[in-house]
Amino acid sequence: MSYNKKNTGAPPGTIVYSGEERTERVKLSLIEYNETEFFEKEFYDLSECMAHIKPGMVQWINVDGIHNVELIEAVGKLFKIHPLTLEDIVNIDQRPKFEDYDNYVVSIMKMIYYDTELHAEQLSVVLMQGVVVSFQEVDGGDAFDLIRNRIRQGKGRIRKMGADYLAYALHDAVVDCYFNILEKIGDRIELLEDELMTEPTKETMQQLHHLKREMIFVRKAVWPMRELINNMERSETELIKPSTDIYLRDVHDHTIRVIDSVETFRDLLSGMMDIYLSSVSNRMNEVMKVLTIITTIFVPVTFIAGVYGMNFDYMPELHSKWGYPLTWLVMLTMMISLLFSFRKKKWL
Amino acid sequence: MSYNKKNTGAPPGTIVYSGEERTERVKLSLIEYNETEFFEKEFYDLSECMAHIKPGMVQWINVDGIHNVELIEAVGKLFKIHPLTLEDIVNIDQRPKFEDYDNYVVSIMKMIYYDTELHAEQLSVVLMQGVVVSFQEVDGGDAFDLIRNRIRQGKGRIRKMGADYLAYALHDAVVDCYFNILEKIGDRIELLEDELMTEPTKETMQQLHHLKREMIFVRKAVWPMRELINNMERSETELIKPSTDIYLRDVHDHTIRVIDSVETFRDLLSGMMDIYLSSVSNRMNEVMKVLTIITTIFVPVTFIAGVYGMNFDYMPELHSKWGYPLTWLVMLTMMISLLFSFRKKKWL
């Protein structure tokens, strides 16, 4: 979970990849379809890929890796994508946003997944007339596989609809991945809550803090999605047909649900912080009570024992036959009456 | 009180029931009425049910259970309900919302009830020309029984009004159930407050936390209702007649009152958290005072007793006749003056 970086100082439109260094070759996977036909192939070369394009079909080109800047520039040139858009696509710390250009619209989003910890992968979707170009940071994309399968098998209405529906489906897949993450986090919150109620330790506190940070991380990816979808819905572009509006409204609702859950989790987590602190106080109280009870019971009687341990020549009690048993009686009476007073105060 | 789940990955419009598994047969109860006539019957088959429908009357079909997806799809087909709407109806983690389609409007709401703990049941109301179809998760619905009775007995104006008034009445029943829940929670808050003032324990804290979580749960169901009713009021649909507007305004007011109460309860609960913490601190203080008083009174005199318990050959005091009584005098003076100083500090 790192924080914002940016290639500061460079002129705008400078296309510099800002993520970790990668060496894999960048793969282009082309899927072409219409209601009756379907074609799918992977390439490592743009011109080869373009040679397979047939008019009248929906083309989906997925670029698996954005570290090959030359390729990105070539794609940009081919499809007339503005350099500022390309800069945003390769700068992995971009804030999610939707932008409307003359010949295309672009959404830059964050896919979130668990590895050992939370990671965000930047995903950009460029929608043009009949063509969708998507850019992924790494070749992962289970979420997209589901869409690919739906296209391959002709399930649902995806094969009957245009490129705008495909773009919508990609957005929907991103929001779905948020649901998955939130479900996992929700489970961990519930576990932690039980732990807090029974046996909170220092690790509980650190896990709580870790979850809080993760929520901050998720929130940063999720909140801008609402605006993104909103702008998409309100956009006056002709690339998105009115028949797709109803689906955008649906993904909009899902985004709001995700945000609701994020806020609910934040509420829960800050409530758990309170419980932790009060439980620490409670345990301190318990420790203090033990200390106080022991001290209060034994210190006075130890004083009495001390008194009759003194070596004065003239201490008449010492020579009385009943001195010793009476002293024990006094000491036991003190101890027992103190125990009773503690029980009365409900300390025992 | 579980958190959001969603059938992620499936194509949009896939109708998958997301609640607990159920095996009961789904019951359809039909109520038909106009100002003079009334008909009521229960069915387990849609076509049988449809056979009883008479034109010119208001039809209310209540579907008791949404786990029979085929039935829901059949209902959807019959009344031309969009697959996305059907998906929302059977997905029990849907966020409350109002949507306006060409031939119908739909409200998805949450009914809240106490079992052993708080539960939310999803309730969907589809209003069409002269027909209301409502979908309930389980066959419960005391709230709806009241409306049924009003229709049966011709009480109030419900028999004189159209399907839109019936739809309003169902919304009103949902908001009424929030009032019931909040009254119960309010009573529990008052009890807890008394407990906090007199004798707070660890359980008080846990109950407090439990109530807080319940408020988060209620809030999640209640807040979107305001928007729902708002959208319903502002909707340009012709299905809701202007004469019903005044009733929607009324249910809108009730929703705001519910939200006000929820916020008030949240305020009260967080104030109670403060009291709890300060009461824990106070008790700790009390414990510390007892410890300090006992220690301060007995430790110095125990030291004196220790001194005269030493075995030096040359300790002149030990051989003086007044040694022992004088030592007692000194010790008692010390103890009493310490007690006075504590009284002065108001520790006693």
Next chain:
Amino acid sequence: MSYNKKNTGAPPGTIVYSGEERTERVKLSLIEYNETEFFEKEFYDLSECMAHIKPGMVQWINVDGIHNVELIEAVGKLFKIHPLTLEDIVNIDQRPKFEDYDNYVVSIMKMIYYDTELHAEQLSVVLMQGVVVSFQEVDGGDAFDLIRNRIRQGKGRIRKMGADYLAYALHDAVVDCYFNILEKIGDRIELLEDELMTEPTKETMQQLHHLKREMIFVRKAVWPMRELINNMERSETELIKPSTDIYLRDVHDHTIRVIDSVETFRDLLSGMMDIYLSSVSNRMNEVMKVLTIITTIFVPVTFIAGVYGMNFDYMPELHSKWGYPLTWLVMLTMMISLLFSFRKKKWL
């Protein structure tokens, strides 16, 4: 200070009194006036009351008690007041609001007064052409007596103005009662603040909490007033003449001032909570210091005394002549140097 209740389940427009049971007869007091004439009488019967009404005068009918539902219904019928309005008037947990009907406008407000604790009385003002009907829960109303006196004595401009000015005056009286309550609360806050600074006890904390709850109570009555007055100002009704607008603007300003004070008090109270907690911590610190100082001074020297109380046969120090005084010297040196180190640490 109770929380929201509502006659849930009843059909809308069902007029059910929701307050405490009352048996007093409901009094109708009629005041009629114009610039030159004045008439005032009390009735227990609506038709008797109506017989005294003269055209061309402003009529003010005050209904003292809303537990006689039949009377309220009769009034409603006579003046053509919508059943939903009547339901709101008799439901004492109504949220303050302004509503604009065709033939009348209605404001439902909360009057707050101190008894042994804070109480809210619901007050409804219905403004019609030339007539104001006001509904009070109990026969109290010092605030209204001031207006009655102004009418009787022809003081101010009230006799020269119409029914809308009278309605405004009633609203102004309600806001004035908030000022009175807030002044009293302000005085109590100042007292409590002094107490907190000098000698905070557990009772201070409970008073603080009580004040906080009272502020929540007041806030709930006061906040909706802003919206109420706002809606009244913006209302397009012809019942309120433009010449009265300037007075509404004035009462609007007063409402904002009241809300400002409420928020200021809330700020002050939460600041006081912090002081209380820090003062509890400070006192704990003080107690701990006393304990630590006493323990630290006496425990080491008690150890030394213990050593020379041992009964070993061969303890050369015991037989030295200087053993005893030297031991005292060592013990005193230890005690004094510890005292100095405490002074250095500013613990003494």
Next chain:
Amino acid sequence: MSYNKKNTGAPPGTIVYSGEERTERVKLSLIEYNETEFFEKEFYDLSECMAHIKPGMVQWINVDGIHNVELIEAVGKLFKIHPLTLEDIVNIDQRPKFEDYDNYVVSIMKMIYYDTELHAEQLSVVLMQGVVVSFQEVDGGDAFDLIRNRIRQGKGRIRKMGADYLAYALHDAVVDCYFNILEKIGDRIELLEDELMTEPTKETMQQLHHLKREMIFVRKAVWPMRELINNMERSETELIKPSTDIYLRDVHDHTIRVIDSVETFRDLLSGMMDIYLSSVSNRMNEVMKVLTIITTIFVPVTFIAGVYGMNFDYMPELHSKWGYPLTWLVMLTMMISLLFSFRKKKWL
């Protein structure tokens, strides 16, 4: 720093001075000027003052004291000021606001100054065609002296501009006085911050609370200024010429800066509260450590000394030659190893 009061119950437009009782005669100071001429005189009588007024010049009448209600009424009558405006002018607890009447606009503001503590003085500025009448609670006004001097000396553009520019200058002077107050408060916050970091005492806490209350006080005066200036800018009155707009925009900016500082100070103060509490906890921790170290080192060895102080007949160790030195060895070893374990835990 007192809270809101209001002459509740009186009819609106009743002009009642609500401040402390004052007996000084109210002074009227007239300044007349245009680009070439200048005239200045003080009066105790309104008609005398009015006799000096020359057409074609800008008149500024400053009323020094608002406790002479008759004079205020006379001024109001002369300049046709609405009774509600006059009521606001003499009610010293008025909320800052701008109002636009047909023949004049009026701003009611709060001047803040330090005496022994913070005080707010109400200041009202009525702008009419060619005339500015300002009302001050007390004869103080260094801030206004600066404007007077600028007029006298013809410095800046004030002599070349009209009455609206003069009104603007008065507003600017009020905002300037906020800057002065905030600078002083800022200095005190910095001092307090240093104190908190080095040696926080109970007084630091009380000063912190005092500053917080002062910020609440300042905030109450400053926040409404933004709205006031906003309303003034947007007002459609012809009394404010377009050429003055640019100056209003400037004073608007200053107001925002003042509000920014107020909010920054509030942030700082609540951060300081946290530091105070954590420093109290830290000191408690330190005290506890000293107690624990002393107790832990001496209590076990005191036990050993106690054992060999027992008087059993058969205690072989007592008669061994090495008993005493070995016991010392054991005791010292225990003490030293405990000291080492504390050092390891970084408690020493």
Next chain:
Amino acid sequence: MSYNKKNTGAPPGTIVYSGEERTERVKLSLIEYNETEFFEKEFYDLSECMAHIKPGMVQWINVDGIHNVELIEAVGKLFKIHPLTLEDIVNIDQRPKFEDYDNYVVSIMKMIYYDTELHAEQLSVVLMQGVVVSFQEVDGGDAFDLIRNRIRQGKGRIRKMGADYLAYALHDAVVDCYFNILEKIGDRIELLEDELMTEPTKETMQQLHHLKREMIFVRKAVWPMRELINNMERSETELIKPSTDIYLRDVHDHTIRVIDSVETFRDLLSGMMDIYLSSVSNRMNEVMKVLTIITTIFVPVTFIAGVYGMNFDYMPELHSKWGYPLTWLVMLTMMISLLFSFRKKKWL
């Protein structure tokens, strides 16, 4: 990090430098360019500088130092800059803002940099037809050097674009400097977080507070940037060409990202405060446990030793042969069973 100051009391438009006293001569650096030509020179005299200006080129005049008020006035006169603008330029505590005058637009911004601590330098950019005049407080400006180099080398599109693009580039450089600062602060937050988790000390707390204050400082500079850029985008000035709009949108996005990061850091810092407090409580708990364990184990057995140290004549146990070993047995049993009970409570 100082707080707002202002030359209060002076007439508006009075040009008074409000920063630290400086004596360096103010340098004017002129850069002229178009797509083909480039000229750069530094001057200490305005008229000399103006002599080099060639029509048809973009002129960028950077004024390095705003303490020479005469020079600023001369520049203002030459370019017809309003005195209020000049006042804002030299008043270093100005709030960032954008203003639109007839013949020019002006942005006043804050450049933030680290020295030993955070400093803000005021930077003003005046955009006129073909001319950009920028004012810097000190001669620093690495950020601007990057732009200068781009112009010199003809890199990017800057040489092909007009003065509005240059102005945009300066704004972009300012936002870039925020990214640099936030990256540094982000690193420090991460370091501090690790420290908090492992070994929090009083210094950690002070660093935390320091970081919080720095965030308040940064926030004050950064938040108004959003409004500034917003106003710039929406401005109807003809000085900014539509082709530059896309770049402004880009810098707007960057500003939002900066604000997002600032808010994220604030969230993180307040979460860290909670951890600190809970870690202090935890350590206190640990100290208390040690104290309690030691006391509880040794105080009771010391009492027993005290009992058999008493000097009564008739104490039968003392004369039994098994008295001493049995006493040891009892004492060891007590100590061991206490140790076991602590282990059971998980205190050990």
